[in-house]
Amino acid sequence: MxxxxxxxxxxxxxxxxxxxxxxxxxxxxxxxxxxxxxxxxxxxxxxxxxxxxxxxxxxxxxxxxxxxxxxxxxxxxxxLAHVPEGRGVIAELTVEENLRLGGLWRHGRTALRERTDAEYQRFEPLARRRKALGHQLSGGERQMLALARALVAAPxxxxxxxxxxxxxxxxxxxxxxxxxxxxxxxxxxxxxxxxxxxxxxxxxxxxxxxxxxxxxxxxxxxxxxxxxxxxxxxxxx
CATH class of the missing domain: 3.40.50.300 (P-loop containing nucleotide triphosphate hydrolases)
Known part of the structure; x- marks a missing residue:
């Protein structure tokens, strides 16, 4: 393989x-x-x-x-995408802003919108909290966001x-x-x-x-x- x-x-x-x-x-x-x-x-x-x-x-x-x-x-x-220990969420940014940041290196604007929408479907709690700041999320939500942000880049x-x-x-x-x-x-x-x-x-x-x-x-x-x-x-x- x-x-x-x-x-x-x-x-x-x-x-x-x-x-x-x-x-x-x-x-x-x-x-x-x-x-x-x-x-x-x-x-x-x-x-x-x-x-x-x-x-x-x-x-x-x-x-x-x-x-x-x-x-x-x-x-x-x-x-290659890397989610570090500690979850790597930027606390001062919203869920939406964190996700967009994840796709900056890999996508144009249309593709980025499609990728963020896909992650909201995958992680429904994030869709409900897209305007929440990173520091307002629970530990589980922060881990979801860190993973979703990496996946937005389509690694x-x-x-x-x-x-x-x-x-x-x-x-x-x-x-x-x-x-x-x-x-x-x-x-x-x-x-x-x-x-x-x-x-x-x-x-x-x-x-x-x-x-x-x-x-x-x-x-x-x-x-x-x-x-x-x-x-x-x-x-x-």
Whole structure:
């Protein structure tokens, strides 16, 4: 199966000591691949490195195009979207303004209107609150908005960092199911970083377990979920 995103021997960090050490993995077209591991495993660092927000060595390929010298905004134009941990909503802007901002790099005015309308249909609570400011939304609504804003750009590959953080289980289930449905219906490719291993594995095609910046396991999600020794050693359940 074709890899929408391929990472080869990626090393990255925030100082002299790297957080990631020669990480390699593939995200097949139209699949959900979840990055798993404890705090400090390197999940967020990996997503930031792929987005171009950190200096790296190694190679990142988006549909076989090398992104090594491509700045972050150009990676968005080429079809990469990133929803960071903390949801990334601009609190002073309305729901409508946040969504429009998400499509600036990828669409003309008509296409942007069509894309925002599509996200209002997908996330009905946002349609009812389109004039509300970001800081007036609930945690679940903010996560919906962050995801919708990324989807307005019609990405080929979505990087999503800890979407379940601080949310009620019912909201988490809804967001996870939305991701699965998007991949099945539109062919979206998702690299999902999650500490909620059980929830992420339930909707993922593959799982990659990181520990201290290195890949400890990479395989089918169902296989990782059933590996009791692996779960106890690295996933905490």
């Amino acid at each position: 074709t890899a929408a995103l391929e990472i080869r021997r990626l090393t990255a960090g925030y100082g002299a000591e790297p957080v990631l050490r020669e990480v390699s993995l593939q995200v097949p077209d139209g699949q959900v691949v979840t990055l798993l591991g404890a705090n400090g495993a390197g999940k967020t660092t990996l997503l930031r490195a792929v987005s171009g927000l950190l200096p790296t060595t190694g190679t990142v390929l988006l549909r076989e195009q090398d992104l090594s010298d491509v700045p972050p905004e150009q990676r968005v134009r080429r079809g 080929d590959v979505l990087l999503l960092d800890e979407p379940s953080l601080g949310l009620a289980p019912q909201v988490v289930h809804s967001i996870m199911q939305t991701l699965r449905d998007l991949c099945d219906s539109t062919g979206l490719t998702v690299l999902l970083a999650e500490q909620n291993a059980a929830g992420a594995l339930s909707i993922a095609d593959r799982g990659v377990v990181l520990h201290l910046g290195e890949v400890r396991s990479d395989g089918p999600a169902a296989q990782i979920a059933q590996d009791e020794a692996l779960r106890h050693a690295y996933l905490g359940y």
